Amino acid sequence: MTTLYVNPVTGKDTNAGSVKTPYQTLTKAIAQATAGTTIYLATGTYNAASKERFPLVIPSGVIVLGNESTKGKDIVIVGSGEYNSSTFGNQFIALLLESGAQLRGVTVTNSVERGTGIWIESAAPVVANNTITRCGREGIFVTGTAKPLILDNQLSENAASGIFMVRNAKGEILRNICQKTGYGIAISDSAAPLITDNKLVTNKAGIFLSRTAKPVLRRNWIENNTNGGLVVTGSSQPDLGSTQDPAGNIFQNNGQADVQNNTSLTLISVGNQLNPAKVSGSVKLDSAQVPTPARSATQFSDLGNHWGAKFIQELVNRNLISGFPDNTFQPEANITRAQYAAIIAKTFDLPRQVGASSGSFRDVPSDFWAVDAIRKAATMGFISGFPDGTFRPQQNLTRIQALVSVVNGLGLKGGNPNILVFYSDRAQIPSYATDAVATATQRRLVVNYPQTNQLQPMRTITRAEVAALIYQALVSSGQAPAVASPYIASPDADIPSFSDIQDHWAAEFIRRLSSLNLITGFADGSFKPDAPLNRSQYAALIVKVFNPNPIRPATQFMDIPSDFWASAAIQTAYRGGFLSGFPDQTFHPQQTLRRIELITSLVSGLAIPKAEDQETVLNIYQDRDTIPTYAQSAVAAATKAGLVVSYPNSALLQPKQPATRADATAFLYQALVKKGRVNAIESPYIVISF
Known part of the structure; x- marks a missing residue:
């Protein structure tokens, strides 16, 4: 795996492209890259003034990586160049992605008239965690036989469409936010993508279908679009659910109609939140025979660019955490000991620890809503009561209590206390918790926002912080894949840590060699120690x-x-x-x-x-x-x-x-x-x- 670095401010294209001597342009890095290369972009603007040549073509198997946690804020690609499409002729685009290419964590703008941000033609790339905004026509254009994965992006203020998919394109459009544009998502010709868990708000139309488009729509939130939520024209036939597969889309407060069927066909809608009074054209509303799937984290109205959205999303996907009836998650709200016990009990199913509490407390009556969860969490060793025999279920949980809880419940050991020098506020860590914090840090359980070296141990923990901690615990125990986040506490290079080397026989060899900057891991924080080497x-x-x-x-x-x-x-x-x-x-x-x-x-x-x-x-x-x-x-x-x-x-x-x-x-x-x-x-x- 090759890594190249680009910095438009301090770099030079005559450099080696290393972390200390980066290139100036992405153009140069792309020219040097081959399959397996990851190109890291530093903060700055990548445009013609900084010597970029457009369109930028990301080759097969190459990853261009900015900052996924911020959706590419302050890592901005701005430009346009001519491209001769085999299906649409001459175009003006900023980027072209080939099969296997990945674009992650950047902002893309192509403001010229009829300008496209990202062009995908008969290829299968990944476009994830980007901001695509103020393009002269559409943010992303997909054509030919393309099968891209477009996920977790924010598309706004693009003149014609956020995402436009045509010809015989398929692929998946997942968890994107499209707003303040012409059509949030437009599908035409014979394109048939899976469109799921997206939020389409304040556009002229949320989703616009034409010709013979046949997309599958699942769990999308379509609201406050001025002309219509879903507009169906030509001979398009969207899949809006079946009795055994309810769609779970939510339509509300859209202008002329929530669903506007302008075709001669009858649409079947099953398991969607849809007001019959806001339906135009022939639409049959059927009942589902199985439960309608839950909404995803991207549909919570108060998450947006929240730092903890990824962790929350992963737990929602596993049905381990949920939001509130008003479509909020309230990520900054405090969490009580009872609420925390409920999450722990739902997440983990471990045998009773020797010496653990029986889970019976004098202030938790048998009819208390969380009595069973408290008992289970206590017997697993995650929580305990107070010396007076109480549990105090309504008391807010602190960050240090949560860290100690997870370390104890999972039976984790072996933290190096020297690692605590990483924290600028380490003096606030109670003496009883130093070993637990050291262990949690080496296990990559600790997630600190906004400064990774500030633990804030005595502060009340929030719902987002609990979600991050619980998810990292699942990662540490091998029950979930690692996610990339700049807020996972990682000690200085003298004590490197990777998410998948704890208890590995070669862990110390890996840490020592990594501290010398002779080996590196992967962007998701893993090392993949058991992967073969070619x-x-x-x-x-x-x-x-x-x-x-x-x-x-x-x-x-x-x-x-x-x-x-x-x-x-x-x-x-x-x-x-x-x-x-x-x-x-x-x-x-x-x-x-x-x-x-x-x-x-x-x-x-x-x-x-x-x-x-x-x-x-x-x-x-x-x-x-x-x-x-x-x-x-x-x-x-x-x-x-x-x-x-x-x-x-x-x-x-x-x-x-x-x-x-x-x-x-x-x-x-x-x-x-x-x-x-x-x-x-x-x-x-x-x-x-x-």
Whole structure:
């Protein structure tokens, strides 16, 4: 995985594109990027004045990443260029996305007449967490046989449409907000996307359908659009639910009609919130035979750009938390001990902890609304009462109480107290809670807004903060995928932390190497330690860690074009003696690296001397018969040098198994120990040769 950095203020296109020496333009970064590259954009304006050339074409497999948590605030792409569409001729667009490309966390504007922000043609990219605004025609145009994923964006003040999908396009339009534009979403020709959990408000029309469009509409909030909520023309046939699949759309306060059917066909509506008096044309309102699905977090009227919206959304999706009847979530409201117990009881189903409370308290009567939840949360060890036998269910919960609760309930241990220096207000942490806070921090449970280094331990916790804490607890326990947020507390680089290495056998190797800025994780806070490593990724890692001097001339591999993302790294690793090609002059960059190849590579590149007692050393391994003859000398040398790390049994070399990211990290760290560049780590999986 390659990373490139761009800063329109401090960067130069003659730089290397690193975090310390970024490029000036996204144009330059795109020219250097290949599949697997992530381009990080710094705050600033990316326009013609900053030397950008439009349209910007994001290649297949390339991720352009700004700030997803703010929907790209202050990371602004402004511009327009000519593009000749195979389906619509000459167009003026800001960005073109190819299949597998991702655009995340930026603001896009194309203000020229008939200008389009993002153009997607017969491709399947991802457009997520962006702001697309003030475009001369539409924010996003989708055509051909495209199947994009368009989610969690804000589209406003675009002249014609927020999102316009035509021809035979499909794909998914999820959790977007379209407002103050012509049509929030327009679907035409034979396009048939899934449109779900979007909020379409204060437009001329919420959704406009024409020709033979056949979208599926689920759980959308369509309100206060001046001409109409859903306008259906031509021979369009929207899917508005069935008796076994109620749609759950909400239509209200739209101008001429909430649903306006201008076709000769009868529309079937099942499970939608729809006033019959606000229906125009032939629409049959049927009843659902199953419950109508709940609304998503993006439909809460008070969330908008709230920092905790992602966490809330994930819990709503799991039916673990809900809002209020007035369509609000009240993210900044305080939460009581009883309300907290109810969320805990719904989220976790753990056995009773030894020594935990019985869950019976003298101020919680048997008919109290949360009595069962309080009892369950208490017996699981998440909460306890006070010395006087009370629970005080209506008392507000503090942030420190919530952190201690989750750590205790999940039975988490092993926090390093030194990590607390990260917090500027650490003096406010009660002494009884220091271990719990340290553990919570290393487990990435702590989410602090607006300053990640301010814990505010004694302040009353809010509903949004509880949602974030509970979701991070699910991530830590492997029950949910990590989400990217700048407010997850991450200590300084001397104690790095990733969301998926807690209790992993290689955790300390990973943290130490990461602290040296020699390895990195992924944008969602994970490291993916058990993912296999291919030959090109390993070459890039070798160059990053050792930057080897050449010991032989360069060569040309037939399957490594000059513009391949790892071309330079492969040449450097080859010239340094760490890697070689195959007899047919190929390199096989995507081939998974095996553990035996990892060992022979390090022995060769580091010129590790042979072991004089080779047979004795090899007898350490119970599976020595599986070691290829050609590699036995290298295995003995690597073992003697202390390079070999083998999990779960140090007596099993597993030579033909794929080398994982954790394996490579551990071996490379041991190589640095051998070279005297780092201190040794105590691990039962380091193979010791006497």
